[in-house]
Amino acid sequence: MMESKSFPGNVDSLDSLREYVGELSQQAGLAKKPTYSLKLAVDEIATNIILYGYQEAGLNADFAVLSEITDKELVLILEDVAAPFDPLAKDLPNAKDLTLSLEERGIGGLGIFLTINGVDEFSYEYADGKNRNKFVMKIAAT
Amino acid sequence: MTEPTRPPWQQLIYILNQLYNIKIMAFQIESVVEDQVAKLTLHGELDSLSARVFQTEIEKIANQPIESLVLDMEELNFMSSAGLRVLIYSKQKIGPKLSIYIVKPQELIVDTLTKTGLQHSVTIVDQYPV
Numbered sequence: 203m204m205e206s207k208s209f210p211g212n213v214d215s216l217d218s219l220r221e222y223v224g225e226l227s228q229q230a231g232l233a234k235k236p237t238y239s240l241k242l243a244v245d246e247i248a249t250n251i252i253l254y255g256y257q258e259a260g261l262n263a264d265f266a267v268l269s270e271i272t273d274k275e276l277v278l279i280l281e282d283v284a285a286p287f288d289p290l291a292k293d294l295p296n297a298k299d300l301t302l303s304l305e306e307r308g309i310g311g312l313g314i315f316l317t318i319n320g321v322d323e324f325s326y327e328y329a330d331g332k333n334r335n336k337f338v339m340k341i342a343a344t
Numbered sequence: 345m346t347e348p349t350r351p352p353w354q355q356l357i358y359i360l361n362q363l364y365n366i367k368i369m370a371f372q373i374e375s376v377v378e379d380q381v382a383k384l385t386l387h388g389e390l391d392s393l394s395a396r397v398f399q400t401e402i403e404k405i406a407n408q409p410i411e412s413l414v415l416d417m418e419e420l421n422f423m424s425s426a427g428l429r430v431l432i433y434s435k436q437k438i439g440p441k442l443s444i445y446i447v448k449p450q451e452l453i454v455d456t457l458t459k460t461g462l463q464h465s466v467t468i469v470d471q472y473p474v
Contacts, residue, residue: 217393220391300460
């Protein structure tokens with residue numbers, strides 16, 4: 203059974219969004235480090251949805267967090283109604299970009315890099331007029 | 345809507361809880377500039393909302409001669425790429441000679457700095473002056 207909770211599409215929601223992700227992680231029994239990585243990943247994607255999908259487009263809408271906890275994994279889906287945007291379509295910073303000094307750096311791509319890097323699976327789909335960013339965290343067998 | 349009436353002791357606990365929640369959740373920043381060293385102490389969580397506050401502080405100090413930017417992160421519990429962007433912005437705004445020191449960052453924030461290769465451009469220290 204998927205659980206669903208919606209948040210207003212503005213940056214003031216990020217705090218409560220992270221808190222909610224923290225609660226789900228706790229229910230799923232995730233350790234501190236994967237919990238932080240998931241919070242970071244969800245925060246990064248939600249920030250993109252809010253700033254570019256909604257605010258820049260002049261769209262005033264909510265986004266939803268769908269989640270499901272099984273004994274193997276925590277699945278979390280961010281669902282928004284902005285124009286189709288695939289975060290994976292953009293070039294990620296490569297190994298060379300990550301060695302550049304601060305003065306030489308572009309500022310894009312770090313968020314999605316941290317997202318993909320921090321979760322066990324990340325995928326994107328556009329269906330029924332909605333963007334769906336899916337995050338999967340494996341639950342360690344005890 | 346009126347607040348429910350509570351016995352005074354409960355009211356006190358309620359207020360303390362509220363204050364505690366505000367203290368741990370909200371982002372706060374204090375800054376001191378002295379002898380070309382800008383020391384900023386960050387508390388709470390640094391996301392794309394609070395990064396604006398951080399960036400405004402950097403803009404305030406950027407027109408002064410600053411050699412070192414010291415960021416005390418001991419009380420910072422979360423930092424997204426919006427925070428990293430302000431680090432990059434600081435160097436670009438204040439100048440390439442700026443030294444950035446990060447004092448006592450939490451382990452998970454060090455992970456983020458390492459993964460993104462930013463630890464090469466900043467110095468992570470236990471205290472400042474080093």
